[in-house]
Amino acid sequence: MRVRQRIEFDADESEDARYAEQHRGDGVLCRELGPEHRAAKDPGCDQRGNRRPPITFDDGSSDLGPGDVATIKAVAIPLKGNDTKIQITTYAHDSNIAAARSLAKARGDNIAAELEAEGIDKARIVVRAEANPTAPDVQVNEAQITVVAE
Structure with a gap:
């Protein structure tokens, strides 16, 4: 779980500017995209520019919980x-x-099977699985869904 620092803003700053400043460095700037592109460009964003909850797993398990399935369904829309x-x-x-x-x-x-069940063509999905990652920012029990640049 990440703890975010509270940032004070000027009254005339836009909500989008505040959001972008709060999330700078996350690699997640959902609100920088227009509403019609947010979720399609970053499946982790909803149409309002909010971050979806992460897909998580229990240690040693590949089972998806009800909250994870709900997130995947929302990503598929x-x-x-x-x-x-x-x-x-x-x-x-x-x-x-x-x-x-x-x-x-x-x-x-x-995760791919759930997306396929929601009507997403298997040919559009690439699974990248990594064993024993060493990067310090990797959350081993979390999954990421990202758009592949064409």
Whole structure:
């Protein structure tokens, strides 16, 4: 869980400017996009420019909880009716590298299956599963869904 620093704003600053400043450095600036493009350009954003809750897993599990399924259904809505390609990135950690790789792949495959069930063509989905990531900012039990640049 990230703790955000409280930032004070001038009264004449726009809501979008405040949001952008609060989230600078996140790599998440949902409100910089127009409303018609927000969710299609960043599946983690809703139409109002708010961040969707993350898709999370319990340690050692690839099961999706009800909240995760709801997030995936919400992500699928703006992806319908276009040909946007997406990447699902999942991670897992285990002392056995093969077990970690298998778990990360199972997590990504479960998310992909939910998106397919919502009508998103399998050909538009790429799953990237990484075992035992070393980057300090990686949340091993969280998944990311991003738009693939064409």
